[in-house]
Amino acid sequence: MNTSMSWIKAYVPDLDCTDQEYLDKMTMTGTKVETFERMDKNLKDIYVGQILSIEKHPDADKLIVCQVDLGDKKLQIVTGAPNVKVGDKVPVVIDGGKVAGGHDGGPLPEEGIEIHNGKLRGVESFGMMCSIEELGSSRDMYPLAPENGIYIFPEDTKVGADAVEVLGLHDSVFEYEITSNRVDCYSVLGIAREAAATFDKPFMAPKVNVKGSGDDVDHYVKVSVEDKDLCSRYVARVVKNIKIAPSPEWMQRRLASCGIRPINNLVDITNYVMAEYGQPMHAFDLDTVEGAQIIVKRAKDGEKFMTLDGQERELDKDMLMINDAKKAIGIAGIMGGENSKITDQVKTMVFESATFNGANVRKSAKRLGLRTDASGIFEKGLDPHNALLAMNRACQLVEELGCGDVVDGIIDIHDKLPEEKQIKMDADRINALLGLELPESEMLKIFEKLELRFDKASGMLTIPTFRQDLENIADLAEEVARFYGYDKIGETLPTGEATTGKLPFKLRIEQMARDIAEYCGFSQGMCYSFESPKMFDKLLLDQDDVLRKTVTIANPLGEDFSVMRTISLNGMLTSLATNYNRRNKDVKLYELGNIYLPKEVPVTELPDERMQFTLGFYGEGDFYSMKGVIEEFFAYIGMQDKITYAPGKVPEGTVRNSAVLRDVYPFLHPGRQANIVYDKVNVGFLGEVHPEVVDNYDMKGRVYVAVLDMPSVEGFATFERKYEGIAKFPSVNRDISMVVPKEVLVGQIEAMIEQRGGKILENYHLFDLYEGEQIKEGFKSVAYSISFRAKDRTLDDNDVNAAMKKILNGLEQLGIELRQ
Template structure:
């Protein structure tokens, strides 16, 4: 919601409040801001001028020479604009003026003719192209009204202004209006609220002579009011009205449309104007659409409707989609003489469903779908009629047709002062609470041990006692409520699973990996990117009933696509190295179609790339993590069948009889799918198994009393034998005195036959109860060599 501060001042006296304090206090009271922008930032020395003459340029067909009166002098200005006329008031940038973007206006010559300044467009006054009126879109901003020549344009056009953009939550549709934000300001600063005074002076005739209205579905249309205005004069709105709309992000169209938009912004109540002469039999019927009924809306699109969509119809056909958009045939045009003004209250769920079904969302539907107070309908339509009368845009017909079968009345909520103080940690008296709530226009009656709070219908978000507690807190001031410790008879604590998760994350952070969190909703194409076969169980996705789009239409069955997306995004932004992990859930259905809740499995996925990163970088991180989790006796076995990994650089992580994960280099085809031109390494681990085998308890042993004996050996074996096989033989035959076995060299060269390799190990021997003799060590050492020769045909080098 864009709120021009100058417009806000119509309702609350905030002249003595600085912009910084206004924004800060409103944020503290719950009205979060997105941005604060200066309307005419960078604009200096721009004044109001009047075009006195327009003459052809002697040396250029597309240029004209104007004489512009700026109060104390008449300037000659050359321009290429073709939308100006003699007598027009326009903004003039004098010589020495500054415009947005650092543009300075200098005296110059255009095709031999002197130009002493520049006529300004709306864009050159810092307005976005999307809000500039069509009449001024490709030309000079023409000012409608009377102005003092030479007056500072920023003051004359209320451009010395700032616009605050507020983030309005869905539960506060009342704040999607200037009146709503003024109420918040009034309550926050405890200053009076000034509502517009609505008084129609020259009503004529009787509305019932012009139109009849029937509501056939009161469940979908709670209230409908129609008023008629005749002798309509369609023209541009006065500049003050256009400026307010533009600052609020709305493009001016013409006086009638601008008035309906102005009232929508002011009160939050959408209105619509129909050309009454185009309404068959002068009859309006609010009904459900007929199956396959079609309507061509104001945007020129023909839309097919069904019986769930509410329409506004005449005696023959629909003339508008209720709460969303009118039809092209009943549009107000320059030839319109009589209009029917519509203000209504529609069912928010129906509007939300219809808007989504039709794929069309408007400023009106975005308000209706959140819920609007039906009691502001009458005020809003009368306000629109008042503005039409004041601007001389038409003559208002007396009376209104108001169909409102079940009037919404104020409701009451009982609140307990003790409960408020208990929840907030405050010591507010009932009188202080009453004063705070009164600032919000809530009526309060004090009972014995409670307060009866009457809720006005514009605050539809207040339905429970806890809602009132929140209102007291935010208006009293979150920032002045003292911090207190929570009170309770029990203490909470984390489960062992949560502790393991926290320890895993902190360990990986310490090892240099960054945690990421990605969406559980993914694209069905994501599994194709990592080469998952069509018959894989991972393809049994759970489809969402109401997805945000195809990219988020199924529940994920693997974390790998998400992690690769993140790594690829970093790579494409020239990040030289990235190390990341995600601990999250995947969703595996029991049956397709879904008949029960899916199996939610936790997975831990790690990924990395960079110049100094290889397979062993990733393996080292995994081993270090599992070691710190107390998981011992790990082994790694080659995995050549996983479709996402390089067949020669991938291994399964084995613990006992369980495969707890897979790690390796990503397959080149997958890398190409994600746009990598370097190697990427991923580990995908079943965290549910980790939770079962983790041992966070620690036991300590005293340092050994007796010295160790170290022996090195290098054996020549065939290339097909892995280190793991050699290590297992060494450990099996080392007996109780072999303390450790470490591979420290692998050699292939001239002294080694082709197809063979040399594996060098350092063996450490130690006994717990004595100093070992050379004979004891030699015996075990020889046994190890003998077994290596028998099982692997190894030779001592």
């Protein structure tokens, strides 16, 4: 919404403030002004001059030399403009003055263009005559301006006058952001009313009076509204003996300042009233209305209709149409028809001012792909009372502009119109809500400015119908706050019962996951929750894989964003690929984000949202570095004791949740993947990404990922720690070197050591692993260092030998030979 300052001042004549003050104060009372622009920003020293004589330039065919009278002085000006003649009155910028732009009408330079005396092909010129483009405007806004040439003023313009003033450019245009609840402020009158209240000046609404020309509207047209649910009021009047002509300069200027192009008196009046009252209107050529009948009803599915912009539109049964006896002539609230539009030959017309259902207009306009100025206003839901006011204002202007004769009588079809609401005044409640101690009288003063009427006897406030937004005491509190001043309300902190600040356990664990990932060199990425279903193919998942059962968006931005992810890997791999293709080396990323597992498909209840801790990297590192990160994390959250890794099938009795459901992951290298099992719960998986999947993401080399299902992990996480003392007695170390059948996992050896090491086993670690020439086929060499310690004594050889013997016996059962 835009308005000029001069148009606002037409209704608030006492308004006296700078543009900046207006912006600041209006914004602080809730009519947010985004920006303003002075229309004369770069116009300086421009006067009305009259051309006294024209001579040819001695040395240039396309130039002429003019003597121009500026009232107090006469100047010689050279110009190339083809359209001037002796006696014309033109805008002249003199030495040191400024114009806004070039004659080509291109983008305006920020600082304008300064004009100086100079010579054109040897002949002195003491200024410049201006086109409308040079004055920063256009022929759209000044229809009388000639094409390619100097602007020519009407003959009665005073020579020497300020040309900028004559053109109505000493004005500013304000751009507002109107909130959706203030439908009344999508109009100049609404904003003027707010300005009057803001600056505490009287608001002078236009005085509307239609004389009429006799006759009777019922002789001309009949109106019926069949679908009243979509049209709560339909007001129609008839104008005859129409004379199409340009509208007067003042009207053109006001329209132009709002960015509306002047066309002719009739069109301009409808546009003017729409801007002024916030009520869109429409005019039909009565001679095209068959049967002299207007019927308001829904269209039929598949019906075709040509709108006045010459486009054919397909309608549906939820669109409201204006029809005559035989055919549709307009889409209600959106656009009229080609078949009934006003032409210069129009003799009699029907003026329509109606209240259409806002939501219906909005939805119809969207389905048609046709959002017009009118539909944009209708969709906010208008006050039916405004329809009649606007109609009468339009008819008044028809008479004032001599545009035609307004036929007596008004067709006005409506059921019960909304009544003025009543709200009980309660100053204490308002003060309690705002934290103020304002006397009731102060509040009533504010309400009075806003045209709310107070009845002392009943204590009730009557709300005018144009304030649809005011419904309860909280709404009234806002009115008080707005005009008392949001900035004058104090700043306090809530009193009352103290509460404890809390970060829930889940979020604390997530925070720790971030900490560990970052300590380990991983940076945090963020991925979208919706993805393309194609990712399942990229991840080599079977056509009937359970992960393909998704929460699917009915109206996605496109297929690429159409399913809620059921696995977090695609986001990770896509991010790694982005880095890989930008040649970033050794990239490590992690992500904490939800997956969305439907309980059934199609979805009938909310899905299971599960937080996934996903890690991925390429470059330096291998499977075991990823494993290290997992274990660092587990240790950090108190889970060091019971981690096992199952390549393929997990042990009997392992608990699984919906996020981790399989033994083998098709997107991982078949020989380099493992389920992570913690205390018999499958909490996640890790592995090297399958080379084919790496290909699918346009990467090369080895990529490693790990995914932890955080709800599963959280069950084990704990902040409890217990001090176990620091060993006082020395430990005894034994190294063993083994020849191990290849298929025996190191994990099995460790399990055996743990199982048989007894109480004195302190720890153990792998210090050598070798496969190759010196080792017989089908075997590998594995060496462990095992340490023993007792808390209460120094161990002797007998203790350690007994434990070692048990371990070695156990290892033998696995087919392991001890190397000497």
